[in-house]
Amino acid sequence: MSMPTHVSPFAIAAPEILVFSMACVVLVVDLFLSDRSRFISYLLAQLTLVGAFVLTLSGMSDASVHVFHGMFVRDPMADVLKLAIFAAVFIAFVYSREYLGERGLFRGEYYVLGLLGTCGMMVMVSASSFLTLYLGLELLSLNLYALVAFNRDSPLSTEAAMKYFVLGAIASGMLLFGLSMLYGATGSLEMGAVHAAIAKLTPNHIVLVFGLVFVVVGLAFKVGAVPFHMWIPDVYHGAPTPVVVYIGTAPKIAAFAMIMRLLVGGLGGLSVSWQGMLIILAVLSMGLGNLVAIAQTNIKRMLAYSTISHMGFFLLGILSATKNGYGSSMFYVLVYALMSLGAFGVVILLSRQGFESDRLEDFRGLGQRSPWAALLMLLLMFSMAGVPPTLGFYAKLLVIQSLVQQGLIWLAIVSVLMAVIGAYYYLRIVKLMYFDEPVAAPAVEAHSDMRAVLSLNAIAVIALIPWVGSLIDLCREAIRAIS
Amino acid sequence: MITQNLLSLTIWIPIFGGILVLATGSDRNATLARWMGLAVAVATFLISIGLYTGYDPHTPAMQFVEGGAGSGAEPWISAFNVYYYLGVDGISILLILLTSFSTVLVVISAWKVIQRRVAMYMAAFLIMEGLMIGVFASLDAMLFYVFWEAMLVPMYLIIGIWGGPNRVYAAIKFFLYTFLGSVLMLVAFIYLYYRAGHSFDILAFQHVKLTLKEQILIFFAFFAAFAVKIPMWPVHTWLPDAHVEAPTGGSVILAAVMLKLGGYGFLRFNLPITPDASHELAWLMIGLSLIAIIYIGLVALVQEDMKKLIAYSSISHMGFVTLGLFVFNAQGMEGGIVQMISHGFVSGALFLCVGVLYDRLHTRQIADYGGVAKPMPAFAAFMMLFAMANSGLPGTSGFVGEFLVILGSFQANFWYAFLAATTLIFGASYTLWMYKRVIFGKVVSDKVAALKDISLREAVFLGLLTVAVLGMGVWPRPFLNTVHSSVDHLLQQVSTSKIGPG
Numbered sequence: 005m006s007m008p009t010h011v012s013p014f015a016i017a018a019p020e021i022l023v024f025s026m027a028c029v030v031l032v033v034d035l036f037l038s039d040r041s042r043f044i045s046y047l048l049a050q051l052t053l054v055g056a057f058v059l060t061l062s063g064m065s066d067a068s069v070h071v072f073h074g075m076f077v078r079d080p081m082a083d084v085l086k087l088a089i090f091a092a093v094f095i096a097f098v099y100s101r102e103y104l105g106e107r108g109l110f111r112g113e114y115y116v117l118g119l120l121g122t123c124g125m126m127v128m129v130s131a132s133s134f135l136t137l138y139l140g141l142e143l144l145s146l147n148l149y150a151l152v153a154f155n156r157d158s159p160l161s162t163e164a165a166m167k168y169f170v171l172g173a174i175a176s177g178m179l180l181f182g183l184s185m186l187y188g189a190t191g192s193l194e195m196g197a198v199h200a201a202i203a204k205l206t207p208n209h210i211v212l213v214f215g216l217v218f219v220v221v222g223l224a225f226k227v228g229a230v231p232f233h234m235w236i237p238d239v240y241h242g243a244p245t246p247v248v249v250y251i252g253t254a255p256k257i258a259a260f261a262m263i264m265r266l267l268v269g270g271l272g273g274l275s276v277s278w279q280g281m282l283i284i285l286a287v288l289s290m291g292l293g294n295l296v297a298i299a300q301t302n303i304k305r306m307l308a309y310s311t312i313s314h315m316g317f318f319l320l321g322i323l324s325a326t327k328n329g330y331g332s333s334m335f336y337v338l339v340y341a342l343m344s345l346g347a348f349g350v351v352i353l354l355s356r357q358g359f360e361s362d363r364l365e366d367f368r369g370l371g372q373r374s375p376w377a378a379l380l381m382l383l384l385m386f387s388m389a390g391v392p393p394t395l396g397f398y399a400k401l402l403v404i405q406s407l408v409q410q411g412l413i414w415l416a417i418v419s420v421l422m423a424v425i426g427a428y429y430y431l432r433i434v435k436l437m438y439f440d441e442p443v444a445a446p447a448v449e450a451h452s453d454m455r456a457v458l459s460l461n462a463i464a465v466i467a468l469i470p471w472v473g474s475l476i477d478l479c480r481e482a483i484r485a486i487s
Numbered sequence: 488m489i490t491q492n493l494l495s496l497t498i499w500i501p502i503f504g505g506i507l508v509l510a511t512g513s514d515r516n517a518t519l520a521r522w523m524g525l526a527v528a529v530a531t532f533l534i535s536i537g538l539y540t541g542y543d544p545h546t547p548a549m550q551f552v553e554g555g556a557g558s559g560a561e562p563w564i565s566a567f568n569v570y571y572y573l574g575v576d577g578i579s580i581l582l583i584l585l586t587s588f589s590t591v592l593v594v595i596s597a598w599k600v601i602q603r604r605v606a607m608y609m610a611a612f613l614i615m616e617g618l619m620i621g622v623f624a625s626l627d628a629m630l631f632y633v634f635w636e637a638m639l640v641p642m643y644l645i646i647g648i649w650g651g652p653n654r655v656y657a658a659i660k661f662f663l664y665t666f667l668g669s670v671l672m673l674v675a676f677i678y679l680y681y682r683a684g685h686s687f688d689i690l691a692f693q694h695v696k697l698t699l700k701e702q703i704l705i706f707f708a709f710f711a712a713f714a715v716k717i718p719m720w721p722v723h724t725w726l727p728d729a730h731v732e733a734p735t736g737g738s739v740i741l742a743a744v745m746l747k748l749g750g751y752g753f754l755r756f757n758l759p760i761t762p763d764a765s766h767e768l769a770w771l772m773i774g775l776s777l778i779a780i781i782y783i784g785l786v787a788l789v790q791e792d793m794k795k796l797i798a799y800s801s802i803s804h805m806g807f808v809t810l811g812l813f814v815f816n817a818q819g820m821e822g823g824i825v826q827m828i829s830h831g832f833v834s835g836a837l838f839l840c841v842g843v844l845y846d847r848l849h850t851r852q853i854a855d856y857g858g859v860a861k862p863m864p865a866f867a868a869f870m871m872l873f874a875m876a877n878s879g880l881p882g883t884s885g886f887v888g889e890f891l892v893i894l895g896s897f898q899a900n901f902w903y904a905f906l907a908a909t910t911l912i913f914g915a916s917y918t919l920w921m922y923k924r925v926i927f928g929k930v931v932s933d934k935v936a937a938l939k940d941i942s943l944r945e946a947v948f949l950g951l952l953t954v955a956v957l958g959m960g961v962w963p964r965p966f967l968n969t970v971h972s973s974v975d976h977l978l979q980q981v982s983t984s985k986i987g988p989g
Contacts, residue, residue, distance in 0.1 A: 331566075371648075386640055391636055391637070391639065391640060391666070392632065392633040392634075392635075392636040392637045393633045393636075393637045397633070397636070398564075401629075401673070401677075404673065404674065404677060405567065405677045405680070408674065408677040408678055408680075408681065409681060413674065413678065416674050416677070417671065417674055420670035420671065420673060420674060421667075421670070423670060424663060424666050424667045424670055427662070427663060427666055428659070428663060431643070431659055431662055431663075432659075434643070434644075434647075435647060435655055435658070435659065438644060438647060438648055439647040439648060439654065439655050439658070470563075472563075472564060473562065473563055473564035473565050473566065473569070476564060476566045476567075477565060477566055480566055
């Protein structure tokens with residue numbers, strides 16, 4: 005564990021400190037703002053994210069630095085993931101402004117909770133001990149519970165928050181229970197030390213495997229893998245769409261980091277055991293997610309089931325237990341976040357006060373009502389389905405090749421067949437938009453900042469193709485430093 | 488400089504041209520979109536002519552090569568050694584010509600007929616053209632796959648937006664069927680990538696040693712993709728639906744070019760990469776081909792809908808292609824390739840003929856027509872020629888391919904040739920019987936009596952196809968010369984066993 009003395013630990017954790025303190029500043033400043041100048045809270049939040057982005061970017065290096073007694077780590081993977089989280093949260097905030105404003109929800113708390121959640125994700129990404137990881141996770145989760153209930157007058161919203169809270173608490177409990185068993189077996193909370201201790205134990209050490217099962221269950225709850233997915237559709241359906249944009253993107257990136265830190269960084273020695281568990285989770289998630297999504301009539305619920313299937317796909321990369329696979333999963337989760345941002349962004353773009361535009365029928369004839377929005381959605385849907393030449397295809401390709409490399413060809417075949425099933429419901433959106441006659445719906449209008457960001461967001465899935473090689477390299481480089 | 492990038496130009500001019508048409512066009516100034524579409528299509532065709540004239544038919548080596556590991560170019564995706572790697576041989580260059588030629592016809596044929604979302608229509612076909620040429624020109628398997636799958640997107644939209652009453656069902660069925668076929672090919676590509684020492688180079692795939700078991704599995708993975716595309720019996724059921732529902736232009740592109748992608752796939756992948764499995768499974772391929780030729784020919788006979796009839800006739804004719812490829816001799820293979828090109832002209836022409844009638848009466852039922860020759864004599868003459876070509880009359884392009892394939896299969900086995908030759912009877916029956924019912928006889932209704940003969944625009948595209956069909960029928964030498972050395976090279980690859988340790 006390298007710890008150069010000349011680097012202050014506070015400098016290493018500067019982005020976290022910035023985001024956390026700014027969250028407090030926004031909280032206080034917001035108290036003194038009238039509704040008309042509420043805009044300032046939004047700007048401050050966005051500036052914070054930009055600042056954290058710049059700070060992280062300037063501190064990037066190839067080395068991994070452990071500080072605070074090995075509880076906190078800064079390595080290339082953490083940096084890249086944090087940059088992606090900042091970008092995702094930034095975009096989610098842009099999409100949220102008009103929506104919240106129109107519905108009288110434009111309050112500083114949304115941005116405070118969002119920033120605190122971001123801080124939680126950053127801590128998760130940089131955790132190198134069970135304790136920090138759990139702290140980060142809870143910091144994120146508590147903010148998410150509150151965000152889901154943000155529209156407190158909506159019964160749907162509060163019900164979703166309640167379900168989310170109860171199931172989330174159970175999941176946290178499982179995770180904590182598992183972690184305590186691991187602590188008992190290895191005598192350490194620090195990932196590196198746990199890894200070393202496991203190497204000395206027999207791999208089927210009963211307490212270890214028991215602890216591992218609970219940890220995997222906890223993780224599966226958090227990413228929403230089948231059979232621990234029940235909260236996802238309700239939360240996606242019930243929460244206000246800007247909150248779904250937030251929940252559905254950046255936390256998935258953080259979840260990837262959490263899995264990497266725990267299963268690879270800490271429990272890499274047990275990979276044979278967790279591989280089998282992840283295979284079951286992944287296959288079930290892809291199967292159930294894709295099949296049930298077909299039956300949905302609400303696009304937020306449909307995208308919720310699509311999330312479940314995407315999480316299954318992303319677990320496939322991790323379970324190959326090679327650096328190649330981890331890099332593939334990382335690329336997958338980043339691409340997924342990009343696509344998901346865009347898809348929910350389009351739902352927000354189409355919605356108006358009193359018209360959520362979240363039923364599938366609301367997309368009827370969009371190709372004629374608003375050709376531009378329809379084209380963006382078309383790109384995003386084909387990308388989610390994994391149809392070349394969109395980015396979604398390269399993400400799937402990477403994961404599949406890591407399976408083939410490990411000789412898991414049957415799993416590769418299962419995954420591509422699931423992708424074909426999944427293509428059906430994405431195609432249905434395209435069908436509704438282009439093949440059906442338009443329905444009466446409010447005209448599509450939005451501020452230019454939202455339009456510009458959403459357009460860039462959606463076009464990125466096709467415009468980035470010439471540079472897809474560099475993006476993949478970036479992810480593989482980031483993984484290389486992981487032990 | 489220009490000649491080095493000719494292939495890239497034929498791929499990207501239509502794609503970017505299509506995007507430009509889409510961006511500038513709206514239904515208010517549809518004329519602009521039409522002219523831009525035509526300009527892009529003609530420009531691409533002229534460039535592809537340039538490719539053809541610059542092509543040296545004496546060598547089987549890839550020509551107009553761009554990129555690739557050998558050229559010192561930077562890889563496109565360095566993590567997997569994916570290169571932007573293009574090149575053509577005698578087989579692909581003809582198919583590229585066919586693609587760019589067909590697209591020009593499609594643009595002209597849509598001039599008056601398509602009134603809704605014109606810019607999008609033109610853009611979809613131009614982008615399709617670029618992607619299809621990309622498929623034929625790719626020498627990197629991943630690049631090939633990207634073009635191959637991307638093609639589904641515009642075709643899905645073409646069928647779904649401008650198609651007939653049951654278009655949604657047909658579009659989704661088309662997409663999922665072909666998508667399912669191709670994903671297995673993707674897994675095979677990735678497997679070969681590891682076996683070929685981390686390379687997606689198709690030419691490197693052709694040199695990988697594989698055990699028979701591996702070859703058979705890979706053969707079936709490819710088969711899933713190409714047999715669906717061609718399509719072979721029994722995975723052909725998407726084609727009649729797609730053809731019937733697609734707008735005329737969509738049917739033309741489907742029949743003229745997209746079906747050829749399957750045949751091209753067999754030539755480029757199955758035969759050279761899994762030669763032993765190809766020999767091992769030739770009985771299956773030949774059996775399925777003969778079923779397609781005979782059974783589907785009989786099915787075509789009873790169709791009530793003209794488009795469906797031509798669709799089934801396409802499947803039957805494509806059976807000839809696969810039969811020719813899997814008898815493993817020069818006549819069979821060259822016959823198969825010529826049959827692909829010829830079928831592109833003939834089926835395209837027949838679909839355009841049906842389109843001409845459909846635009847006037849808005850029905851494709853054979854029973855609704857009769858006596859069309861009276862009001863439309865010029866049209867009747869054109870359609871006569873194409874019907875004859877479809878039944879393989881000597882002097883038309885249809886004859887050359889069928890004759891060569893029968894000749895080739897005769898060398899392999901008398902009974903193959905015997906059964907294949909029955910198509911000369913079936914093909915003639917269903918095509919000419921349809922022709923008789925539609926064109927001759929009494930004028931069945933006032934509507935038919937009031938039909939107007941073809942316009943100058945329609946005469947142009949039917950005339951161009953007439954030239955192609957007759958030219959190829961009377962003087963097939965240039966086509967055969969172009970493919971000859973590539974076919975010889977391929978046959979040599981197929982006859983060399985690849986079984987052995989990696």
